[in-house]
Amino acid sequence: PDIGAYELFTDACICGGDVNSDGSINIFDIITILDCILGNNCEECSDINGDFNYNIFDIIALVNIILS
Numbered sequence: 001p002d003i004g005a006y007e008l009f010t011d012a013c014i015c016g017g018d019v020n021s022d023g024s025i026n027i028f029d030i031i032t033i034l035d036c037i038l039g040n041n042c043e044e045c046s047d048i049n050g051d052f053n054y055n056i057f058d059i060i061a062l063v064n065i066i067l068s
Contacts, residue, residue, distance in 0.1 A: 015045035017065040
């Protein structure tokens with residue numbers, strides 16, 4: 001550890017929209033979230049908007065990331 005530096009250790013996923021971890025944010029990430037919602041087998045990175053729910057709002061947030 002660096003003296004004087006603040007270090008944060010967390011188990012939270014920091015994927016920034018790359019839900020399927022292929023190195024890019026695209027339609028395949030949207031499909032991954034859709035499969036997670038329909039199959040009820042979501043991982044932490046599927047919660048794009050951070051509301052602790054996996055739903056259409058996560059897909060909308062991801063579309064906004066892709067379009068911006």
